[in-house]
Amino acid sequence: MTRLVEYADAPPEVRAVYDAIKAARGVPDVNNFWKALAVHPPTLARTWESLSAVMAxxxxxxxxxxxxxxxxxxxxxxxxxxxxxxxxxxxxxxxxxxxxxxxxxxxxxxxxxxxxxxxxxxxxxxxxx
Amino acid sequence: MTRLVEYADAPPEVRAVYDAIKAARGVPDVNNFWKALAVHPPTLARTWESLSAVMAxxxxxxxxxxxxxxxxxxxxxxxxxxxxxxxxxxxxxxxxxxxxxxxxxxxxxxxxxxxxxxxxxxxxxxxxx
Amino acid sequence: MTRLVEYADAPPEVRAVYDAIKAARGVPDVNNFWKALAVHPPTLARTWESLSAVMAxxxxxxxxxxxxxxxxxxxxxxxxxxxxxxxxxxxxxxxxxxxxxxxxxxxxxxxxxxxxxxxxxxxxxxxxx
Amino acid sequence: MTRLVEYADAPPEVRAVYDAIKAARGVPDVNNFWKALAVHPPTLARTWESLSAVMAxxxxxxxxxxxxxxxxxxxxxxxxxxxxxxxxxxxxxxxxxxxxxxxxxxxxxxxxxxxxxxxxxxxxxxxxx
Amino acid sequence: MTRLVEYADAPPEVRAVYDAIKAARGVPDVNNFWKALAVHPPTLARTWESLSAVMAxxxxxxxxxxxxxxxxxxxxxxxxxxxxxxxxxxxxxxxxxxxxxxxxxxxxxxxxxxxxxxxxxxxxxxxxx
Amino acid sequence: MTRLVEYADAPPEVRAVYDAIKAARGVPDVNNFWKALAVHPPTLARTWESLSAVMAxxxxxxxxxxxxxxxxxxxxxxxxxxxxxxxxxxxxxxxxxxxxxxxxxxxxxxxxxxxxxxxxxxxxxxxxx
Missing domain, CATH: 1.20.1290.10 (AhpD-like)
Structure with a gap:
């Protein structure tokens, strides 16, 4: 199973994406897909940005x-x-x-x-x- | 390219399906998918029956x-x-x-x-x- | 479309595979898959060897x-x-x-x-x- | 995991399909695929009908x-x-x-x-x- | 075959992406993929932005x-x-x-x-x- | 889950492949893929031979x-x-x-x-x- 990056252990650029997801969705925590994708912060940020634009x-x-x-x-x-x-x-x-x-x-x-x-x-x- | 079965050359059980498709869709001829599938009449009949039920x-x-x-x-x-x-x-x-x-x-x-x-x-x- | 290696232009290790295919199948020429695969002679040889073993x-x-x-x-x-x-x-x-x-x-x-x-x-x- | 519809909880049109499968296969119960598919009874019935025709x-x-x-x-x-x-x-x-x-x-x-x-x-x- | 949007017929937001691609690649025209994708300008822009970031x-x-x-x-x-x-x-x-x-x-x-x-x-x- | 063939239970032609894998990789045991593939010894042998050639x-x-x-x-x-x-x-x-x-x-x-x-x-x- 892949490593999951929890908020407490996340670097600032990952926390910023988690915060954006939580705000957009009104949820207390992001789901595992995002925690797994956080192993590569640029892909995490780009994927969230694209996904929220496409699914709007x-x-x-x-x-x-x-x-x-x-x-x-x-x-x-x-x-x-x-x-x-x-x-x-x-x-x-x-x-x-x-x-x-x-x-x-x-x-x-x-x-x-x-x-x-x-x-x-x-x-x-x-x-x- | 696969053989296409035209109406003029089709056996009665194939013509019956073609007629049903043409009536349901209001078209003068069926498209190539059906003409190709007609090489196996039971699959032609079953596929049309299923498709028309599912897409209704x-x-x-x-x-x-x-x-x-x-x-x-x-x-x-x-x-x-x-x-x-x-x-x-x-x-x-x-x-x-x-x-x-x-x-x-x-x-x-x-x-x-x-x-x-x-x-x-x-x-x-x-x-x- | 990929380059096809014809027998006349083929290096010896490719001709050897073509000869083996032609003999096994009793055909005057190999089909395009083999002529395309001949761009990489080791893969050509290995694929023919495996395929003829598996399909026997x-x-x-x-x-x-x-x-x-x-x-x-x-x-x-x-x-x-x-x-x-x-x-x-x-x-x-x-x-x-x-x-x-x-x-x-x-x-x-x-x-x-x-x-x-x-x-x-x-x-x-x-x-x- | 998806919900499985057990015989005891199934509506009549689902029970009819389960009965047909059990009779055709001589088994005491249907397997999980059918119990899962029963969430949509028309798809359950159509799939069993097609499958038994095709696999005969x-x-x-x-x-x-x-x-x-x-x-x-x-x-x-x-x-x-x-x-x-x-x-x-x-x-x-x-x-x-x-x-x-x-x-x-x-x-x-x-x-x-x-x-x-x-x-x-x-x-x-x-x-x- | 899908419609291809040529530069001469393209709206400004499409031309802007074409210009960016041509500049980045040093080519006189974009290839067909981009001309086809231009039927949906937001997807064209987002795809180019992502692709150029990922392939850098x-x-x-x-x-x-x-x-x-x-x-x-x-x-x-x-x-x-x-x-x-x-x-x-x-x-x-x-x-x-x-x-x-x-x-x-x-x-x-x-x-x-x-x-x-x-x-x-x-x-x-x-x-x- | 598929049956895994352990070294102790393996016939000689399977042991020979396991020995070759262990020697090439410097490992004490082969991984599950090979133990599963050993249900068909000719495929085990051919796959190892091809894989080691391709990945060299x-x-x-x-x-x-x-x-x-x-x-x-x-x-x-x-x-x-x-x-x-x-x-x-x-x-x-x-x-x-x-x-x-x-x-x-x-x-x-x-x-x-x-x-x-x-x-x-x-x-x-x-x-x-």
């Missing part, structure tokens, strides 16, 4: 963004990310029924992705921009 | 389902599926701004998926059901 | 080995490998009906693989050795 | 189908699926020697899949349908 | 960073990225012999990755931090 | 080879391989700062790999050989 409300609803995050995490087999972003999606309003349909879509896409690759299907002209 | 309106909006489909297809590197489901998402109302944010989320998730796996991060107790 | 008849029938090769190639999205090993499987006796069932199994496995990962299912005790 | 005896021997399932599960890194389908393949007759050769083929395919992609090898004309 | 000289030599980039791109099956970063690695000094060894390592890692997953190997205590 | 000093420094191995293992989501090869890279001289930059490059490549695939970017002529 915009043209897509925040819960839709979290569901997209979950879908990608499943396809990449990232157990930690599935657990943390499924929890985040629920916290932002994803219902059980929506989670069930998300699973169904991800499963179906996985199946047809591999069938299309297996059959080496040529892209139809109408799908080319 | 439900707890999730159809355009959200298409965006989830696109996200998974990107993570699996399926070029055909990216092309066809991005077109489908646009047809169901995805705007350019929404597509841009979808790309940003998929990219960000891909980065943090690999970082979490690289660091072997232990799942926080609050994310375990 | 043994406890599994050669056509089953080729079908397993196709299944893995689909899951990795390797277009070249799907094309070449599907052809090899057919040459070793895979029928159209068998190919259709192979596609169905690969698609189904892809779907349930992602569902099991999405749900973070704990392995049942009876499946642990 | 046909042009391919059931043990070959299970070995293909294992191969795909390895390439997708699905630990649960590797465990459960390796057990299923053994139950259907896969010997230790066959399992060893399956591993060798999957490893070899993984290596050459990535080499072919790395070298961007163009598909030979004879492999195009 | 540091504890690792720039050519080593490019080789790592190539290795990841192969494992993700990204044809565009393999082509562009292999070219970048060569431009930064990667020799043919080094490229050959990179291929060999990537192939070997791919094989043993899948074998370790297939065998569900428990991590040795000395590898746990 | 050559045009690339051994620590660079280990870092490439780690990068591929992350992209394939192989937890065992990440743990063992990160340890190996450290033993061969990878510093904490280098590990941090490796993580940053792998994360960045993962993000742009998926963006390039999502956008279906055409390879620029100058990147084609």
């Amino acid at each position: 409300p915009g043209a897509l609803d925040p819960v839709v963004k979290e569901m997209l995050y979950v879908a990608v995490s499943i396809a990449h087999g990232c157990d930690y990310c599935i657990a943390s972003h499924t929890a985040a999606a629920r916290a932002k309003g994803m219902t059980e029924a929506q989670h069930g349909e998300l699973l169904a879509v991800v499963g179906m896409a996985s199946e047809t992705n591999r069938l299309a690759q297996a059959l080496r299907v040529k892209v139809d002209p109408q799908f080319e921009g | 309106p439900g707890a999730l909006d159809p355009v959200v389902k298409e965006m989830l489909y696109v996200a998974v297809s990107i993570a699996h590197g399926c070029d055909y599926c990216i092309a066809s489901h991005t077109a489908a998402a646009r047809a169901k109302g995805m705007t350019e701004a929404q597509h841009g944010e979808l790309l940003a989320v998929v990219g960000m998730a891909s980065e943090t998926n690999r970082l979490a796996q690289a660091l072997r991060v232990k799942v926080d107790p609050q994310f375990e059901g | 008849p043994g406890a599994l029938d050669p056509v089953v080995k080729e079908m397993l090769y196709v299944a893995v190639s689909i899951a990795h999205g390797c277009d070249y490998c799907i094309a070449s090993h599907t052809a090899a499987a057919r040459a070793k006796g895979m029928t159209e009906a068998q190919h259709g069932e192979l596609l169905a199994v690969v698609g189904m496995a892809s779907e349930t693989n992602r569902l099991a990962q999405a749900l973070r299912v704990k392995v049942d005790p009876q499946f642990e050795g | 005896p046909g042009a391919l021997d059931p043990v070959v189908k299970e070995m293909l399932y294992v191969a795909v599960s390895i390439a997708h890194g699905c630990d649960y699926c590797i465990a459960s389908h390796t057990a299923a393949a053994r139950a259907k007759g896969m010997t230790e020697a066959q399992h060893g050769e399956l591993l060798a083929v999957v490893g070899m395919a993984s290596e050459t899949n990535r080499l072919a992609q790395a070298l961007r090898v163009k598909v030979d004309p004879q492999f195009e349908g | 000289p540091g504890a690792l030599d720039p050519v080593v960073k490019e080789m790592l980039y190539v290795a990841v791109s192969i494992a993700h099956g990204c044809d565009y990225c393999i082509a562009s970063h292999t070219a970048a690695a060569r431009a930064k000094g990667m020799t043919e012999a080094q490229h050959g060894e990179l291929l060999a390592v990537v192939g070997m890692a791919s094989e043993t990755n899948r074998l370790a997953q297939a065998l569900r190997v428990k991590v040795d205590p000395q590898f746990e931090g | 000093p050559g045009a690339l420094d051994p620590v660079v080879k280990e870092m490439l191995y780690v990068a591929v293992s992350i992209a394939h989501g192989c937890d065992y391989c990440i743990a063992s090869h990160t340890a190996a890279a450290r033993a061969k001289g990878m510093t904490e700062a280098q590990h941090g930059e490796l993580l940053a490059v792998v994360g960045m490549a993962s993000e742009t790999n998926r963006l390039a695939q999502a956008l279906r970017v055409k390879v620029d002529p100058q990147f084609e050989g």
